[in-house]
Amino acid sequence: MYEFFKNLDRRWVFLLMLLAVAVPILLEAKFPEKATGLATAVFTEVENLEAGAPVLLAFDFDPASEGELGPMATAFVRHCCEKKLRMYFLTLWPVGPRMVEDAVARVIKADFPELKYGDDWVNLGYKSGYEGVIKVIVTDLKQLYTTDHFGTSIGNIPMMEHIQSVQDFDLVINVSAGYAGTKEWVQYASTPFPNIRIVAGCTGVQAPLLYPYIPSQLPGLLGAIKGAAEYEKLVLDKYGANHPVRDADGNPVLDEDGNPVIPGKYLEGIRRMGPQMVAHILMIMLIIVGNVIYFVERSREGR
Amino acid sequence: MKRTAPMIILALGGFVLLVAYFIPYTQGWGEDAALWFDILAAIAFILGGGNLLKIHLKKMSDKVPGWGYSAVCVASFLAMLTVGLLKIGVHPNEQFPDYRWSGTYDQVGSPFWWLYEYGFKPLTATMFAMLAFYVASAAFRAFRAKNFEAILLLGTAFIILLGRTFAGVFLTGFIPEDSPMAGLKLENLTMYVMQVFNTAGNRAIMIGIALGVASTSLKVLLGVDRSYLGSGEE
Secondary structure, eight states: OHHHHHTOOHHHHHHHHHHHHHHHHHTTOOOOOOOOHHHHHHHHHHHTSOTTOEEEEEEEOOGGGHHHHHHHHHHHHHHHHHTTOEEEEEESSTTHHHHHHHHIIIIIIHHOTTSOBTTTEEEEEEOSSTHHHHHHHTTOGGGTOSBOTTSOBGGGOGGGTTOOSGGGOSEEEEEESSSSSHHHHIIIIITTOTTOOEEEEEOTTTHHHHGGGTTTTOSEEEEHHHHHHHHHHHHHHHHGGGSOOBOTTSOBOBOTTSOBOOOGGGSHHHHHHHHHHHHHHHHHHHHHHHHHHHHHHHHHTTO | OTTHHHHHHHHHHHHHHHHHHHOGGGHHHHHHHHHHHHHHHHHHHHHHHHHHHHHHHHHHHHTOTTHHHHHHHHHHHHHHHHHHHTTTTOOOOTTOTTOGGGSOTTOTTSHHHHHIIIIIHHHHHHHHHTHHHHHHHHHHHHOOOOSHHHHHHHHHHHHHHHHTSHHHHHHTTTSOTTSGGGGGSHHHHHHHIIIIIIHHHHHHHHHHHHHHHHHHHHHHHTTSOOGGGOOSOO
């Protein structure tokens, strides 16, 4: 056994990881979530806004990190829709417009068709320049954004009428996968202009780098899929039953307990925590086995 | 002149942005400089594309080992560029039905959208997902408790790995929420590590980096450090 583990082919490790991720997905394993302070802070920031308040949603991520950030983007958009906030989407990443369109199709077009483009939500699209874009739009948004993503003049979009700069938004929600992202929004928006409030969702590797900005420059932060799951839980607890799965006749589909079935897209974060938990346990086991081998080897060598 | 002009432009741009931050009267200058930067960043895409073509076409013509990858890169680049720039298969915008190019390049159903949805998206997601396999393999082979620092790192890793999932809640679920020992619950320990040790360490590193950036930037702005101009040889 010792010799087997000592010379373990890494393909066995790959196979174990595949099973650790695949089995919980196939078994649809879900575990209870409890929101931490940071997720609650993000939820409260959105929840405290009045209906009709303008909110800037900056989706600075790409398909590579969609697995981690897609669920929180969905939860953010849903929460804004439920609160009837006016949503302004933009992105600093070249493929970001597709991330915006995906979230819009998943939530607004599917479950909130009454929300009208130009009155309730607008997609301002992508602009090159990374933090250079932030530096300009914090004082003059229309200097850079003369049209929306679809080429419509900003002057013809009713909800842009009272927006001069990022300072006119009641909240900035940033979903970030790296540069340019939350760090740049904090450094170039909320730090020089403390009236700009920012909450964010970010990848796991980014989260430790953003903790130093909490709480004064960044009141709330969702870290990775865990943060998304916690935020989803808070949104579901408050608005869960509002948009259940419906049958062909438009009636809500009920589960075995008689509760309305919630669409899977609003449970993605919670669902993805299952594979993550098993994968984490596997990692710990691999580290322990690796260390046992190391110490046995060392004692045999008499060191 | 070849080196002096970029130095003057850099010093001018840098000092304008610096002054604009501290003197409210000059704030507009800073905004103008930032706008120029955004325009330059857009133009840089053309330079970037040209550079990519130059490097990979050279690799292909020299038939260096792995030149086939360069061919795939160039073909993919040109395919995306062509369908995107020419808006192939894009329907006109409803507001301007008479103008064929008035639709957006990434319209659902267009060839650009198709390449993105079924080529780019799964490929990039796969690349990112493969990290899980390599991290697991690396953890098994390299994460050893060789000394005190490594033991600390291992302990922290275990706390975070467990505390960020339901496993942590389950393992220390026997500790009551309101007991004085509640801080030892894995999910609370995780938050403590992140908010205290991580924040303190990161703040120290960030302040150090900021001081380094400030001194390096001043050297660049004053023309003391000219390494960004290259050696001057072609």
